[in-house]
Amino acid sequence: MSATQPLSHTRADEAFDCLQTAIITGELAPGEKIGELELCSRFNLTRGPLREALGRLESRGLLVRRPHAGVKVVSVSAEELMELYRIREVMEGLAARQAAERMTDQEIRDLQATLDSHEKMIDEAQGQAYYQAEGDYDFHHRIATGSRNAKLAQMLLGDLYYMVRMYRYRLSTSAGRPHRALGEHRHIVEAIAQRDGELAEFLMKRHINAARQNIEEKIQEGVLTI
Amino acid sequence: MSATQPLSHTRADEAFDCLQTAIITGELAPGEKIGELELCSRFNLTRGPLREALGRLESRGLLVRRPHAGVKVVSVSAEELMELYRIREVMEGLAARQAAERMTDQEIRDLQATLDSHEKMIDEAQGQAYYQAEGDYDFHHRIATGSRNAKLAQMLLGDLYYMVRMYRYRLSTSAGRPHRALGEHRHIVEAIAQRDGELAEFLMKRHINAARQNIEEKIQEGVLTI
DNA sequence: CAGCTCGATATTGTCAACAATACTTAAGGC
DNA sequence: GCCTTAAGTATTGTTGACAATATCGAGCTG
Numbered sequence: 001m002s003a004t005q006p007l008s009h010t011r012a013d014e015a016f017d018c019l020q021t022a023i024i025t026g027e028l029a030p031g032e033k034i035g036e037l038e039l040c041s042r043f044n045l046t047r048g049p050l051r052e053a054l055g056r057l058e059s060r061g062l063l064v065r066r067p068h069a070g071v072k073v074v075s076v077s078a079e080e081l082m083e084l085y086r087i088r089e090v091m092e093g094l095a096a097r098q099a100a101e102r103m104t105d106q107e108i109r110d111l112q113a114t115l116d117s118h119e120k121m122i123d124e125a126q127g128q129a130y131y132q133a134e135g136d137y138d139f140h141h142r143i144a145t146g147s148r149n150a151k152l153a154q155m156l157l158g159d160l161y162y163m164v165r166m167y168r169y170r171l172s173t174s175a176g177r178p179h180r181a182l183g184e185h186r187h188i189v190e191a192i193a194q195r196d197g198e199l200a201e202f203l204m205k206r207h208i209n210a211a212r213q214n215i216e217e218k219i220q221e222g223v224l225t226i
Numbered sequence: 227m228s229a230t231q232p233l234s235h236t237r238a239d240e241a242f243d244c245l246q247t248a249i250i251t252g253e254l255a256p257g258e259k260i261g262e263l264e265l266c267s268r269f270n271l272t273r274g275p276l277r278e279a280l281g282r283l284e285s286r287g288l289l290v291r292r293p294h295a296g297v298k299v300v301s302v303s304a305e306e307l308m309e310l311y312r313i314r315e316v317m318e319g320l321a322a323r324q325a326a327e328r329m330t331d332q333e334i335r336d337l338q339a340t341l342d343s344h345e346k347m348i349d350e351a352q353g354q355a356y357y358q359a360e361g362d363y364d365f366h367h368r369i370a371t372g373s374r375n376a377k378l379a380q381m382l383l384g385d386l387y388y389m390v391r392m393y394r395y396r397l398s399t400s401a402g403r404p405h406r407a408l409g410e411h412r413h414i415v416e417a418i419a420q421r422d423g424e425l426a427e428f429l430m431k432r433h434i435n436a437a438r439q440n441i442e443e444k445i446q447e448g449v450l451t452i
Numbered sequence: 453c454a455g456c457t458c459g460a461t462a463t464t465g466t467c468a469a470c471a472a473t474a475c476t477t478a479a480g481g482c
Numbered sequence: 483g484c485c486t487t488a489a490g491t492a493t494t495g496t497t498g499a500c501a502a503t504a505t506c507g508a509g510c511t512g
Binding site: 453454455456457459460464466467469471472474476478 | 485486492502503504505506509
């Protein structure tokens, strides 16, 4: 994978990473009320760092805490997932526009290379699940950072993507449309390479909107359940 | 002020509120490196709750922490403020569109009443500063919650608005354009009342873009300094 | 028999002491 | 005289014990 040697130099960071991945993978079920002591024994932590991590996770909306009543993992609904995609649509549209204006030529070449490797993986067939999961994440990650908008990148990478990945695990998706998505990615990169911010924004919004509709249909057909 | 009897039922919440307002008001200067013990004595806290609050504030991007090196308030630049407004533009545009589709008739009436009271305050002249500060916040707050998009409201109310308010204090603004802003607010509410989501989105985006340009001009003229 | 009040228990919130690490100051060598 | 190096100090990170509060169960009353 691209990033994350979780090399957390402090116990609280470690706790944060552990809990976050546990929530995303579903190891901690949504709606589950979980005690601090149990979390401590489960992840070999003490309560101090744990509480600090809980604070961070709460402020990111991955869990809720009622005073003296414990923490529970945030429960997720299909409607909320759709709302998430609506937010992504406008924010990543902005990211694409700013990326078109600000990415370096080298970054754009890297982005194109990324897509080439994705294509290879898809053609070698077995990589479809991978592509949908991490490859897609990689693509959007690069554009978010390429926007040179620190707060925007922080909100996308630090908040929204984790939520989306949480749903991905739950849906055990890979119910994707890799070829179509790859084509859409190519068009977006083309627009960025031509420094056409307006077009990049338009294409990105349409891309995410299509992904949203795809999931929505799958859910209504009962192919995917939450 | 409008809300916030800070009635925090836990010491950590109290710490969080105190620190947040201290950062927003500039009582803690940006870039300032501040020790934990000093913060404790300054706000009558102990280090446990304090550290939990620091974790929350860090994940919200109001301060940065290097391990064993202490915390420092995030430093802010004019460019970052402009980026913030670009994010607001797309997110609040979405909020306005969804509010137009989902607000109850009662909520819309309340929103109109809010604008009436703002107008009265402006006409009574001395309320200009108030309007620009809290009244504007109130208006955008209602639309964010009216969008019925929990994550969107959380991101706007929990992240962006605090950042914007931080800049507001720094700029000692009120360098506003209350009458023009009120008119724009009225048009947005009209579009919402007519359930015209597309128009509401367009008007909101234009409204925020105008506010951004206004600040940008003021900064370039040297009237405002960061 | 249902609803409520009251108490026991377990969990969370808080605190103060201990350990580990980074910054500072001073000394020595080049 | 300046840079490098090493010890001391101060600050952060961590731990375990203490206090406060909510949940759960039992007994009582209507």
